[in-house]
Amino acid sequence: MDGSQKDKLRGIISSTIIFECSLKKYTSFSIGGPAECLILLDKKDELQPLLRFCSLENLPWHVIGRGTNVLVKDEGFAGVIIVLGKEFKEIHPGESRDGKKRSLMAGAGHSLTRLSALCSDYGFSGLEFGAGIPGTLGGALVMNAGAWGGEMGQIVTEVTIETAAKKIRVTGEQLDFGYRHWQGFAKYKGQGVVTGATLLLESGAPEEIATTCRELLKKRKDRQPVHFPNAGSFFKNPAGESAGRLIDSCGLKGMRVGGAMVSTVHGNFIVNRDHATARDVLNLMDKIKKTVKESKGIDLEPEVHFI
Numbered sequence: 001m002d003g004s005q006k007d008k009l010r011g012i013i014s015s016t017i018i019f020e021c022s023l024k025k026y027t028s029f030s031i032g033g034p035a036e037c038l039i040l041l042d043k044k045d046e047l048q049p050l051l052r053f054c055s056l057e058n059l060p061w062h063v064i065g066r067g068t069n070v071l072v073k074d075e076g077f078a079g080v081i082i083v084l085g086k087e088f089k090e091i092h093p094g095e096s097r098d099g100k101k102r103s104l105m106a107g108a109g110h111s112l113t114r115l116s117a118l119c120s121d122y123g124f125s126g127l128e129f130g131a132g133i134p135g136t137l138g139g140a141l142v143m144n145a146g147a148w149g150g151e152m153g154q155i156v157t158e159v160t161i162e163t164a165a166k167k168i169r170v171t172g173e174q175l176d177f178g179y180r181h182w183q184g185f186a187k188y189k190g191q192g193v194v195t196g197a198t199l200l201l202e203s204g205a206p207e208e209i210a211t212t213c214r215e216l217l218k219k220r221k222d223r224q225p226v227h228f229p230n231a232g233s234f235f236k237n238p239a240g241e242s243a244g245r246l247i248d249s250c251g252l253k254g255m256r257v258g259g260a261m262v263s264t265v266h267g268n269f270i271v272n273r274d275h276a277t278a279r280d281v282l283n284l285m286d287k288i289k290k291t292v293k294e295s296k297g298i299d300l301e302p303e304v305h306f307i
């Protein structure tokens with residue numbers, strides 16, 4: 001990005017712009033090189049001008065939530081990384097038109113775990129599975145995040161997406177969620193930013209919802225590595241199988257490449273054991289895939305997105 005582009009950008013964006021920003025602290029893996037530019041975008045009405053600027057100046061851009069499901073290359077990202085801030089965290093609790101269900105409109109920058117806790121305060125049931133899933137609502141929608149049999153696709157009725165040119169409301173069949181993937185978003189990828197969503201929830205007793213959330217959080221802590229940075233489950237579960245069990249039964253727990261290691265707690269977590277590089281993680285990923293393919297005949301597909 002040259003000086004004139006930087007000046008133009010400062011004219012469009014009133015919130016924080018960081019040039020040559022290390023992405024380590026913006027990802028749960030704590031891995032990755034710098035972004036040429038990172039914008040902590042607080043104002044809704046600056047998003048479209050920003051996307052138009054990137055398009056006009058031919059600058060690649062990418063939006064991340066909390067970076068809890070991404071691996072950033074060691075070379076970093078030659079372009080603009082957008083992180084949704086303040087005005088993308090608004091929430092509006094309400095009810096469905098017929099008054100039978102509860103609805104929650106929320107900005108895509110809101111933390112999913114926090115939303116789950118707020119739902120419990122409001123007596124809104126359905127997002128208990130989100131307790132302890134780190135990341136934002138936007139990231140959870142794009143990933144169709146889920147746990148314990150629940151997933152975002154089951155409770156979302158409308159998503160708003162903004163491109164450089166327009167604001168789009170996605171509803172009904174267009175939503176089209178799959179396993180840890182939102183097919184409906186594929187046509188907007190690289191062009192659209194998820195800015196908010198409406199969730200349809202049931203009415204429930206706050207104490208019961210809170211108890212369920214606490215139990216799920218405890219199960220999570222008992223089963224997942226908590227001491228080393230990671231990006232959650234690295235691979236998707238193959239149909240009818242558990243990626244973690246497959247990796248475990250191949251004896252790969254504890255296997256290391258450089259600073260990256262297969263967690264000794266959960267086979268499907270690659271952890272940043274000791275200053276791992278993205279290259280370490282990718283080499284370890286290849287070894288895991290190769291071993292599981294040779295030993296079980298199954299192709300593992302990464303759940304983590306690469307930037």
Ligand SMILES: Cc1cc2nc3c(=O)[nH]c(=O)nc-3n(C[C@H](O)[C@H](O)[C@H](O)COP(=O)(O)OP(=O)(O)OC[C@H]3O[C@@H](n4cnc5c(N)ncnc54)[C@H](O)[C@@H]3O)c2cc1C
Nearest residue numbers: 065066067068069135136138139140142143145146194232
């Ligand atoms: C300890 C741990 C436990 C986890 N447990 C679970 C679990 O139980 N279940 C589960 O499903 N996942 C789990 N994850 C993975 C991860 O937390 C989820 O996928 C989460 O929903 C990602 O949200 P994020 O905001 O961090 O997205 P990011 O990781 O920042 O981004 C993920 C993808 O979404 C895109 N994206 C993010 N925000 C937007 C937006 N506003 N508009 C357009 N695109 C966007 C990014 O470009 C990227 O491609 C876990 C991760 C960790 C570290």
